[in-house]
Amino acid sequence: MYCVIMAGGSGTRFWPRSREGKSKQFLSILSKKSLIQSTLERFRTIVPWENVYVVAKKSQQDEIEKHVSKIPSTNVIYEPVGKNTAPCIGLAAIFIQRKDPNGIMVVSPADHLIKQKSRFSKTILSAVQLADQKNGLITIGIPPGRPATGYGYIQIDGEVGSIDDIPAYKVKTFAEKPNLATAQRFLNSGDFLWNSGLFIFKVSIFLKALKECLPELYHGLMKIKRYIGKPQYENVLMQVYRQIESISIDYGVMEKIKNVYLMKGEFFWNDMGNWEQVYQLSMKDKNGNVLSGDVILLNTKNSFVSAAKGVVAVIGCEDVVVVQEKGATLVCKQDHVEHVKTVVQSLKRKKLHKYI
Amino acid sequence: MYCVIMAGGSGTRFWPRSREGKSKQFLSILSKKSLIQSTLERFRTIVPWENVYVVAKKSQQDEIEKHVSKIPSTNVIYEPVGKNTAPCIGLAAIFIQRKDPNGIMVVSPADHLIKQKSRFSKTILSAVQLADQKNGLITIGIPPGRPATGYGYIQIDGEVGSIDDIPAYKVKTFAEKPNLATAQRFLNSGDFLWNSGLFIFKVSIFLKALKECLPELYHGLMKIKRYIGKPQYENVLMQVYRQIESISIDYGVMEKIKNVYLMKGEFFWNDMGNWEQVYQLSMKDKNGNVLSGDVILLNTKNSFVSAAKGVVAVIGCEDVVVVQEKGATLVCKQDHVEHVKTVVQSLKRKKLHKYI
Numbered sequence: 001m002y003c004v005i006m007a008g009g010s011g012t013r014f015w016p017r018s019r020e021g022k023s024k025q026f027l028s029i030l031s032k033k034s035l036i037q038s039t040l041e042r043f044r045t046i047v048p049w050e051n052v053y054v055v056a057k058k059s060q061q062d063e064i065e066k067h068v069s070k071i072p073s074t075n076v077i078y079e080p081v082g083k084n085t086a087p088c089i090g091l092a093a094i095f096i097q098r099k100d101p102n103g104i105m106v107v108s109p110a111d112h113l114i115k116q117k118s119r120f121s122k123t124i125l126s127a128v129q130l131a132d133q134k135n136g137l138i139t140i141g142i143p144p145g146r147p148a149t150g151y152g153y154i155q156i157d158g159e160v161g162s163i164d165d166i167p168a169y170k171v172k173t174f175a176e177k178p179n180l181a182t183a184q185r186f187l188n189s190g191d192f193l194w195n196s197g198l199f200i201f202k203v204s205i206f207l208k209a210l211k212e213c214l215p216e217l218y219h220g221l222m223k224i225k226r227y228i229g230k231p232q233y234e235n236v237l238m239q240v241y242r243q244i245e246s247i248s249i250d251y252g253v254m255e256k257i258k259n260v261y262l263m264k265g266e267f268f269w270n271d272m273g274n275w276e277q278v279y280q281l282s283m284k285d286k287n288g289n290v291l292s293g294d295v296i297l298l299n300t301k302n303s304f305v306s307a308a309k310g311v312v313a314v315i316g317c318e319d320v321v322v323v324q325e326k327g328a329t330l331v332c333k334q335d336h337v338e339h340v341k342t343v344v345q346s347l348k349r350k351k352l353h354k355y356i
Numbered sequence: 357m358y359c360v361i362m363a364g365g366s367g368t369r370f371w372p373r374s375r376e377g378k379s380k381q382f383l384s385i386l387s388k389k390s391l392i393q394s395t396l397e398r399f400r401t402i403v404p405w406e407n408v409y410v411v412a413k414k415s416q417q418d419e420i421e422k423h424v425s426k427i428p429s430t431n432v433i434y435e436p437v438g439k440n441t442a443p444c445i446g447l448a449a450i451f452i453q454r455k456d457p458n459g460i461m462v463v464s465p466a467d468h469l470i471k472q473k474s475r476f477s478k479t480i481l482s483a484v485q486l487a488d489q490k491n492g493l494i495t496i497g498i499p500p501g502r503p504a505t506g507y508g509y510i511q512i513d514g515e516v517g518s519i520d521d522i523p524a525y526k527v528k529t530f531a532e533k534p535n536l537a538t539a540q541r542f543l544n545s546g547d548f549l550w551n552s553g554l555f556i557f558k559v560s561i562f563l564k565a566l567k568e569c570l571p572e573l574y575h576g577l578m579k580i581k582r583y584i585g586k587p588q589y590e591n592v593l594m595q596v597y598r599q600i601e602s603i604s605i606d607y608g609v610m611e612k613i614k615n616v617y618l619m620k621g622e623f624f625w626n627d628m629g630n631w632e633q634v635y636q637l638s639m640k641d642k643n644g645n646v647l648s649g650d651v652i653l654l655n656t657k658n659s660f661v662s663a664a665k666g667v668v669a670v671i672g673c674e675d676v677v678v679v680q681e682k683g684a685t686l687v688c689k690q691d692h693v694e695h696v697k698t699v700v701q702s703l704k705r706k707k708l709h710k711y712i
Contacts, residue, residue: 016669294711296702298695310683311711313372313699316692320673322685327666329678329685336672339654343669346652355650355667 001128002103002203003043004092007036007056007064007110008082012344013274013337016328017308020356025110026063029278036067036110046106046121053077053095054110055088080238086252087244089199090210090217094225097203104128105206107199107249113281115268126163127200127263134160136259137209138200139171141193142269147183150273150338152176152195152250155186156262163263171260174250193262196269199249206253213256220244274337275321275330279304293324304334328355357484358459358559359399360448363392363412363420363466364438368700369630369693372684373664376712381466382419385634392423392466402462402477409433409451410466411444436594442608443600445555446566446573450581453559460484461562463555463605469637471624482519483556483619490516492615493565494556495527497549498625503539506629506694508532508551508606511542512618519619527616530606549618552625555605562609569612573600630693631677631686635660649680660690684711 011024018024025036033041036054043052052071056064058078068076077091089107096103106124114120127138141154156169174195178186186192201209211218220240227233245252254260270277282290282304289297293307298315305314308325319334332340347356367380374380381392389397392410399408408427412420414434424432433447445463452459462480470476483494497510512525530551534542542548557565567574576596583589601608610616626633638646638660645653649663654671661670664681675690688696703712 016667294706294708296699296706298698298702299692307685310685311372311703311708312685312687313696313702314687315695315699316689317676317687320687322687324680324685329663329666329668329680331668331670331673331676331678331687333672336655339671340669342654343652343671346654346669347667350650350652352650352667 001047001051002096002100002105003047003052004089004096004105004107005036005039005043005052005054005068005110006085006088006107006197007054007060007068008079008088009109009111010082011111012341015340015344016323016325016330016355017306019326021060021063023060024272026060026067029272030113030281034067035113035272036064039108039110039112040068040070042114042117042120043106043108046124050075053092055079055092057082080234080241083241083244083246084252085197085249086210086214086247087217087221087241089206089249090221091224093203093206093210094221095228097207098225098228101204103203104131105201105203109197109271111272112197113268113270113272117267119267120265122164123166123263123265123267124198124200126166126168127198129163130168130261130263131200131202131205134259134261135202135205136261137205137254137257138168139254139260139262140196140198140200140265141169141262142196142265144187144192144194147180147187148194149177149180149183150277151271153178153183153186153192154195154262156191156193160261166266167264169262169264171254171262174255193264194269195250196265197271198265199254209253209257213253214245214247217244217247217252274340275304275323275332276334276337279321279334302334326355357403357407358452358456358461359403359408360445360452360461360463361392361395361399361408361410361424361466362441362444362463363410363416363424364435364444365465365467366438367467368697371696371700372679372681372686372711373662375682377416377419379416380628382416382423385628386469386637390423391469391628392420395464395466395468396424396426398470398473398476399462399464402480406431409448411435411448413438436590436597439597439600439602441553441605442566442570442603443573443577443597445562445605446577447580449559449562449566450577451584453563454581454584457560459559460487461557461559465553465627467628468553469624469626469628473623475623476621478520479522479619479621479623480554480556482522482524483554485519486524486617486619487556487558487561490615490617491558491561492617493561493610493613494524495610495616495618496552496554496556496621497525497618498552498621500543500548500550503536503543504550505533505536505539506633507627509534509539509542509548510551510618512547512549516617522622523620525618525620527610527618530611549620550625551606552621553627554621555610565609565613569609570601570603573603573608576600630696631660631679631688632690632693635677635690658690682711 011018153175155172157172227236288302294311296313305322367374509531511528513528583592644658646660650667652669661678
């Protein structure tokens with residue numbers, strides 16, 4: 001059993017705290033540990049460190065080494081450039097296949113918040129059994145607590161049984177992020193769950209699925225595999241990555257395959273997608289404010305205000321996010337947090353590289 | 357004829373641009389020159405530099421010297437501590453009296469915005485004539501253009517004539533900053549004008565009025581006067597200032613004296629009292645925004661956003677003032693700008709002296 005942590009995200013939605021070399025998974029949000037460190041900790045009781053792989057972007061090598069020092073350095077796999085989740089998981093799969101062709105891999109994003117760790121472990125272990133029994137691709141679906149528009153959804157068919165009290169279902173369809181009306185319909189229907197981004201499958205089954213659904217990616221990966229440990233490896237990797245399509249595992253594989261199952265993840269899960277979610281998850285004072293650093297508020301309610309250095313004063317505002325960090329300040333109405341990533345694009349256009 | 361520029365203000369309403377050593381009169385707002393430099397320029401055609409006096413706080417000596425290098429250094433009078441306008445004008449009066457007992461002084465705040473300079477000069481020169489003719493205290497009143505609640509008002513009685521086409525009136529009462537309903541009533545009545553803070557009178561007449569209305573201050577000033585140019589001067593000044601009451605010329609003198617006149621100041625005047633006024637006076641883009649520095653706005657309207665250093669991004673906001681300067685950021689709804697000075701008090705309480 002192996003664990004693959006996908007740590008290649010750029011996380012521009014947490015600007016100005018997240019920066020090019022320091023994306024979301026490296027931030028300490030709601031905890032002293034970084035998100036990737038908390039993710040590693042979550043798998044500590046499930047697999048030994050030598051069976052944990054991390055896939056990261058080459059450009060983040062310095063930062064990643066600081067956060068994943070517990071696992072063998074040879075288990076950190078670098079992509080020359082991010083190409084979404086299907087190539088990322090595929091690359092980890094060929095490394096694991098070389099070591100253990102019968103391995104089962106548990107794939108996890110590096111930057112989500114999960115609580116109720118023992119229930120999480122139990123769910124993962126049940127999913128591993130299911131993957132073994134069914135020779136299928138297993139997803140973890142989270143029962144939705146609200147009509148969230150920021151998450152993908154998975155629609156389930158009938159229950160196929162349960163393992164250790166964790167119910168399992170056949171998957172009917174994957175749905176992209178819905179609008180509010182659709183999200184409400186999903187919530188009411190009872191057969192749509194949040195797509196947690198957690199996947200469990202045998203390496204062999206996944207690679208077979210890749211061969212079927214994304215043959216170009218599959219052949220590229222097989223080429224890379226032949227050069228692992230050889231001097232030409234980096235060049236071949238670069239060459240393949242230059243050509244392959246950027247595509248998610250959901251869209252590229254999961255939606256096209258019949259043999260896909262879902263295990264119900266009844267633990268607390270949040271993808272920590274933006275500042276508004278961090279606000280929602282934080283302890284608030286009697287005015288509904290969340291403060292950190294040297295902050296002065298007057299007549300201000302339901303706001304998230306953070307000053308990493310320096311001081312921030314907010315007067316007469318409501319429902320805002322204010323984050324001051326490394327010479328940059330974000331002031332954003334909470335219902336506009338999805339636009340934060342656009343700021344990073346504007347900074348690029350304006351060549352303000354220092355703040356990206 | 358002498359000019360006295362009152363430059364002892366602390367101007368905390370422009371935090372975080374204004375700081376303890378750099379108060380409002382030293383800022384360059386809406387112009388490359390600082391407000392005090394623009395004020396000096398305004399008097400250049402009215403009196404020679406050697407007849408211009410500046411009264412400032414001792415603690416701002418370094419900064420003031422940079423801005424008023426044109427006038428003789430002996431014309432810069434320092435107060436050990438600010439005690440509002442009556443002591444400030446009184447202190448200047450005894451210096452001028454020593455030099456010219458028959459002098460007429462024109463008193464002006466250092467930090468107001470005035471346009472239509474030739475009309476301003478003409479008004480001042482007419483007021484000097486009126487002061488000479490009437491042996492009274494002359495104020496300049498600005499015809500109100502809106503029901504401003506941030507200004508004091510002066511109510512006039514009948515017209516007493518005009519000098520060089522500038523009408524003069526007997527003053528009936530002084531009114532403090534009104535609420536909106538009262539301000540509207542003042543505006544409708546037609547006999548209330550904004551109190552510009554500009555005063556014109558013979559030194560002898562002013563000191564006589566001081567003796568009558570504020571005898572303790574008068575006697576303190578007479579004591580100081582005896583030590584001008586002597587080694588004990590600083591000690592005596594300090595001793596007197598420690599004891600005297602902090603009081604404005606309006607409240608301490610003008611309201612109590614019968615022989616007070618007003619000349620109508622039909623030039624553009626603004627006291628630049630806060631960030632919202634600066635916003636109103638600035639050129640706006642098509643979304644009603646005023647920007648300076650490296651600023652990125654998304655879905656933002658009618659806002660004032662300034663980044664002296666670093667970068668500021670504002671998303672989804674309306675009617676806000678955002679000012680980033682020297683490690684501090686202010687985020688303030690425009691209808692709350694009067695509370696900016698409270699931030700400075702909070703910073704003192706929190707001992708964040710670096711940002712005061």
